[in-house]
Amino acid sequence: MIHAYKLNGYNIILDVASGSVHSVDDLAFDVITAYENTPRDEIVRTASQKYGVCEQEVSDCLSDVDELKNSGRLFAEDTFRPDVEKLAKRDTVVKALCLHVAHTCNLDCEYCFAAQGKYHGERALMSFEVGKRALDFLIENSGTRRNLEVDFFGGEPLMNFDVVKELVKYARSIEQAHGKHFRFTLTTNGMLLDDDVIAFANEEMDNVVLSLDGRKRVHDRFRKTAGGCGSFDVIVPKFQKFVKARGDKSYYMRGTFTHFNPDFTNDIQTMLDLGFDELSMEPVICPPTDEYALTQEDKLILFEEYEKLAQMMLERRKQGKPFTFYHYMLDLDGGPCIYKRVSGCGSGTEYMAVTPAGQLYPCHQFVGNADYLMGDVWQGVTRTDIRDKFKTCNAYSRKECADCWARLYCSGGCAANAYNATGDVNGVYAYGCDLFKKRIECAVMLKVAEQTEAFEQ
Amino acid sequence: MKRIVTLKTRNLNESKKNGGCGECQTSCQSACKTSCGVANQKCEKAAK
Incomplete structure (x- = not known):
């Protein structure tokens, strides 16, 4: 199976099963797209007439396609499906936890999927004892995995900063003895950032995710204090100081766009103008009935915006002012193996969320949904049926993915989004799929452009 | 190949x-x- 598309002046062929990417001229594009369902003599005749070249030219192109097919880089057979049954029955280890250290927040963002940090429950802070037990649970259940990931999340995790510091100290004190390496990340709204937090985070956090929606009016529309004041003016100087002090360490300036700002490249531009260059911008997650939910009309705007964003990146790269966008960061050569591509994010199996009370959920988006309460950090996973359900989520478990070229880029999509859209973790959130495919098309185009520019130079 | 450029990708x-x-x-x-x-995830086999 291939996916052939034209974008930004490039003709691109993705070979789904091999992961190969080909940049081709117009004639080769026609030849490849006709290759499987048109007689060769007809391909030769049609293309030679259309492009005014001799038939031998087209035949040579066909020979090149034959060669790519024979070497497994075009029309490669998908041999991964038979492994899926084994995948569903596999033993799993836990390697990542989302620690909800604070089910409370100092902002009152209307669009928050976590219901202003409370996850539809009571306000709560995680104690050191619960967090410590969660880290022990992680080590005990991580098998031979060395890299263990812990994200401090909320609500607003800095509302429980002392516990965050104590937990990091505890993890560092035991990691070596257990042959593990903890990678910590922090997701924050920035309100409580100060010199102490910045120094600590830059020392201990592999990555930090900083919430900023872009333009002041866009940001302040949702990201308000309990008193109704926008947070933009408070957090932007703090973020600027933080990022400057961060040096080479990673961060993401992460925004959310809604029905009120589908023209999100303007928000990206604001982030750039403020001096940030590692960016992530995500569609809002909410019921379709919410007034800020993205609509079908918005989707067409978003498609254009994703293309515009890619062009912005090309332009800025040429100007020597590059920036990164999370969804456009593809490592074609050193990216994930087929096992990762089939199995996906690991929610409910190798990744779980821990509430302040120590309860385990498949991921942060399921927290508060009693049907998905899997156990706790003392007894471990007691609802193994939930874990088994998540083991079956993969790139081949949804019938809608069977004919989709992007399945090995998204692994079948986000289980939480699927659940929210269809009531089934093995369902499909079609709107999200459409955006995802557009993003991958743009991301691959950027790689093709990069290679083309390098070649020309 | 004259008309096809293949990018280096992981097989x-x-x-x-x-x-x-x-x-x-x-x-x-x-x-x-x-x-x-x-x-967009990096392969970390070497980081083990």
């Missing part, structure tokens, strides 16, 4: 033989939190 079929160590980052964990994209 997924080959990765069947040498992949699956499980050391790579849990996708979505520290960036988007709202979607599942695996293609």
Whole structure:
């Protein structure tokens, strides 16, 4: 199976099963797209007439396609499906936890999927004892995995900063003895950032995710204090100081766009103008009935915006002012193996969320949904049926993915989004799929452009 | 090839033989939190 598309002046062929990417001229594009369902003599005749070249030219192109097919880089057979049954029955280890250290927040963002940090429950802070037990649970259940990931999340995790510091100290004190390496990340709204937090985070956090929606009016529309004041003016100087002090360490300036700002490249531009260059911008997650939910009309705007964003990146790269966008960061050569591509994010199996009370959920988006309460950090996973359900989520478990070229880029999509859209973790959130495919098309185009520019130079 | 430029990519079929160590980052964990994209994850086999 291939996916052939034209974008930004490039003709691109993705070979789904091999992961190969080909940049081709117009004639080769026609030849490849006709290759499987048109007689060769007809391909030769049609293309030679259309492009005014001799038939031998087209035949040579066909020979090149034959060669790519024979070497497994075009029309490669998908041999991964038979492994899926084994995948569903596999033993799993836990390697990542989302620690909800604070089910409370100092902002009152209307669009928050976590219901202003409370996850539809009571306000709560995680104690050191619960967090410590969660880290022990992680080590005990991580098998031979060395890299263990812990994200401090909320609500607003800095509302429980002392516990965050104590937990990091505890993890560092035991990691070596257990042959593990903890990678910590922090997701924050920035309100409580100060010199102490910045120094600590830059020392201990592999990555930090900083919430900023872009333009002041866009940001302040949702990201308000309990008193109704926008947070933009408070957090932007703090973020600027933080990022400057961060040096080479990673961060993401992460925004959310809604029905009120589908023209999100303007928000990206604001982030750039403020001096940030590692960016992530995500569609809002909410019921379709919410007034800020993205609509079908918005989707067409978003498609254009994703293309515009890619062009912005090309332009800025040429100007020597590059920036990164999370969804456009593809490592074609050193990216994930087929096992990762089939199995996906690991929610409910190798990744779980821990509430302040120590309860385990498949991921942060399921927290508060009693049907998905899997156990706790003392007894471990007691609802193994939930874990088994998540083991079956993969790139081949949804019938809608069977004919989709992007399945090995998204692994079948986000289980939480699927659940929210269809009531089934093995369902499909079609709107999200459409955006995802557009993003991958743009991301691959950027790689093709990069290679083309390098070649020309 | 005159009309086709093939980018250097990881051969997924080959990765069947040498992949699956499980050391790579849990996708979505520290960036988007709202979607599942695996293609931007780095292979970390060497980091074990």
